[in-house]
Amino acid sequence: MMLRFCERPTEAVARDLLGCVVRHGETAGMIVETEAYLGGDDLAAHSARGLTERTRVIFGPPGHAYVYFIYGMHECLNVVVDREGTPGCVLIRALEPLSGLRRMYARRHWNGPAIGLANGPGKLTEALAITRAQYGAPLDRDDFGIRLWDTKPRFEIDVTPRIGITKCADWPLRFVWANHPCLSKRSRGV
DNA sequence: GGTAGGATGGGCT
DNA sequence: GCCCATCCTACCC
Numbered sequence: 001m002m003l004r005f006c007e008r009p010t011e012a013v014a015r016d017l018l019g020c021v022v023r024h025g026e027t028a029g030m031i032v033e034t035e036a037y038l039g040g041d042d043l044a045a046h047s048a049r050g051l052t053e054r055t056r057v058i059f060g061p062p063g064h065a066y067v068y069f070i071y072g073m074h075e076c077l078n079v080v081v082d083r084e085g086t087p088g089c090v091l092i093r094a095l096e097p098l099s100g101l102r103r104m105y106a107r108r109h110w111n112g113p114a115i116g117l118a119n120g121p122g123k124l125t126e127a128l129a130i131t132r133a134q135y136g137a138p139l140d141r142d143d144f145g146i147r148l149w150d151t152k153p154r155f156e157i158d159v160t161p162r163i164g165i166t167k168c169a170d171w172p173l174r175f176v177w178a179n180h181p182c183l184s185k186r187s188r189g190v
Numbered sequence: 191g192g193t194a195g196g197a198t199g200g201g202c203t
Numbered sequence: 204g205c206c207c208a209t210c211c212t213a214c215c216c
Contacts, residue, residue: 052201069200070199070200071198072198
């Protein structure tokens, strides 16, 4: 199921991941914001520089986690998609917290409203304790995985340019659950 | 309401 | 040595 769902064009998977649930242990959240990173001439994608030790998993089979370390302190979670050998991945940018909220608060050292627990790519990995230890992990397992949404979404989807990049900055590859309160901060108002 | 700057380290030229 | 798919705080309207 997970493999067939992910073995499709990157933009389609990025859109369809909205409303799906990411779980790690007792913590889980619903995906409300994603970004597609393509192969080919998408120079914003890590895979654009070719196959290296870091990007190896992006060139492998779909349905696995690509986790990378950024800005010296944050980890970001991606889902490897498209066919094996065809690079493509979907960055998970924001979650609505669903379970394990006490755990998330403790990990995040946060005491504001729950919508602020995982409303950003670096925040959600901290809230769910996802690190490079999960690099390459299959996403169809109970302890760490994504539960797919099998009914038609009943929310509106907005498509905008991606956040925080300079190359291909105007490509419309960011997908959000329109007006959801848990969208990432830098993306509000778009 | 807004923005500027610092923290901090791995990946790649 | 430069570039980051970020977050938080301080400070200023």
